[in-house]
């Protein structure tokens with residue numbers, strides 16, 4: 001027998017919202033989903049009229065839904081934003097080829113300009129070439145570090161005010177857990193912030209911070225949005241995988257777990273007198289870093305010197321080596337549009 | 338029809354990365370109509386007949402692994418009694434993984 005929509009619109013419900021347990025029809029679900037993202041944007045004052053905003057687009061479900069919803073809200077509520085798609089091509093054969101195709105489709109569907117930046121352009125190395133050097137054990141370190149900076153660099157090139165990423169509530173809760181498990185107090189403090197910004201680097205924000213992954217997938221499905229879904233073909237981070245499954249198991253027993261963990265992360269404060277790494281700018285490339293020389297520059301130096309393990313794990317040796325070669329900085333590549 | 342039972346024809350689809358666990362994304366099935374088919378019975382049938390390997394990525398205990406959505410004719414199975422739901426002819430059962438790359 002059909003269940004009536006909890007919003008009392010008179011229609012029958014199509015789905016049970018994981019976040020609230022409400023049974024809603026499609027239209028009422030769309031409305032609730034969009035309103036929550038809108039409220040997040042307004043309450044956290046993420047944007048200002050006239051802002052140039054780059055959407056970090058991977059072709060996956062989160063960024064596809066983010067691009068769709070931001071375009072819709074920008075029109076519905078007249079935010080006055082100038083929206084762009086920004087993609088990073090890591091240079092992984094058979095992985096990005098398909099997902100970049102999806103991003104190109106987003107560009108057409110959402111009528112937004114797209115800029116694709118490749119690791120090769122930015123760093124002189126594709127991920128395929130890096131894996132050939134370092135093997136598959138540490139390649140996710142490289143990929144993650146390079147990707148983070150690639151977005152900043154791309155944003156700087158595009159002259160945007162803000163980069164929005166598709167991080168959802170599950171991602172944030174998972175990161176809180178990971179930082180607890182690793183004892184990484186500095187990241188634990190930062191990881192729940194909806195807006196992050198380095199000294200003179202561009203604002204990063206997460207409009208889907210309070211949006212459940214399940215609802216993103218349901219929204220994409222019912223809106224018939226096309227996205228790309230495969231794991232990266234290189235070994236996934238097993239430790240993170242466990243944290244994710246643990247979270248999914250908790251969510252099944254009590255759906256509010258995800259919001260509760262985010263809330264715990266937000267309320268957490270570090271006692272005075274605890275030494276925190278300070279945030280500054282890399283002396284080589286100028287992007288935000290907790291060290292004198294940023295992780296990307298250290299990893300890159302290792303690759304270029306044929307010492308790919310440089311910068312993985314304890315970095316004293318890396319610092320010594322780098323100190324000796326800081327002269328040859330300024331060789332930063334410029335990227336043309 | 339020799340036994341006097343009518344086979345149950347349904348469609349089973351996998352998306353969102355769940356299709357990676359199977360040969361085909363879309364499967365037209367004729368299930369033996371000798372007894373009642375609940376979604377739970379279908380889950381085990383899928384595990385035994387369609388799943389390529391790694392059943393733990395699809396099933397956990399007697400239900401789908403957390404993070405996999407189930408829809409019957411575009412309706413959330415949580416509104417339909419989940420595993421208790423009795424399949425009808427021409428039902429379309431859709432499994433969508435939320436666990437794959439974002």
Ligand SMILES: [Zn+2]
Nearest residue numbers: 005009025028
């Ligand atoms: Zn409704």
Ligand SMILES: [Zn+2]
Nearest residue numbers: 282285294297
């Ligand atoms: Zn640097």
